[in-house]
Amino acid sequence: MPKKDLYHDLVRLALEKDGWVITHDPMRFRWRGRTIWPDLGLEKVIAADKGTEQIAVEIKSFTTTALMNSFYEAIGQYDIYVAALSELDPERKVVLAIPQSTYDDFFSTEFAQVILKIKGMALLVYDPEKISITKWIK
Numbered sequence: 001m002p003k004k005d006l007y008h009d010l011v012r013l014a015l016e017k018d019g020w021v022i023t024h025d026p027m028r029f030r031w032r033g034r035t036i037w038p039d040l041g042l043e044k045v046i047a048a049d050k051g052t053e054q055i056a057v058e059i060k061s062f063t064t065t066a067l068m069n070s071f072y073e074a075i076g077q078y079d080i081y082v083a084a085l086s087e088l089d090p091e092r093k094v095v096l097a098i099p100q101s102t103y104d105d106f107f108s109t110e111f112a113q114v115i116l117k118i119k120g121m122a123l124l125v126y127d128p129e130k131i132s133i134t135k136w137i138k
Contacts, residue, residue, distance in 0.1 A: 006061040007128050008039060011097050014126050015057070018133050020044045027056055031084035038081050038094070054092040056081055057124065062102040071106070074098075078121060093138075097124040100134050 004026075005011075012022060024041030038056040045052050058081060060074050074096055081094045098107060103125045106112055116123070116137075125135035 005039065005059040006063060007097075007099065007126070008059050010128050010131050011057070011059045011124075011126050012040060014131050014133050015040070015042060015124075017131070020055075023054075029084065029088060031088060036080065036084055038077075039097075041092070054089070055095050055122075056085060056092055057095050057097050059097040060102075062098060062106070067106060071112070075115070075119070075121075078119070093122060095122045095124045097126055100125050100127045103135070 012025065016022065020042040021044065022040060023043055025039075027038040027041035029036055039059045040057040041054070042057060043052045043054045058074070058077050060070065062070050062074075064070055078094055078096050085092050085094060103123070107116070107123065107125075115121075123135070123137040124133060125137070126132065127134050
């Protein structure tokens with residue numbers, strides 16, 4: 001089992017405060033001979049007549065000085081989870097969770113925004129000090 005991210009428990013708590021129900025911690029599944037470990041599996045009731053929204057969340061802290069390497073790793077994990085879940089659980093969306101400071105300093109730049117748009121990446125931006133979700137970008 002992979003090591004939990006530095007902010008794993010804080011993001012989990014922030015999501016629970018936001019009305020999400022944790023269904024998997026960590027989420028684990030087999031796909032094409034490999035075990036894959038997104039950090040969390042969650043669901044939220046949207047409305048009585050619409051059912052539930054299900055997501056898989058990959059939490060990243062981006063605390064290293066090698067920001068580009070962390071970015072490459074996060075993109076790679078995101079892509080693998082999207083590929084696997086498109087076959088195993090196509091209703092479940094993949095979301096990358098990042099700290100507000102990382103969003104402000106890097107993910108809001110033109111460089112990162114172009115990558116996010118091309119890939120259609122969904123982000124959850126969190127504040128580790130306030131233990132809250134500050135932004136959903138889908």
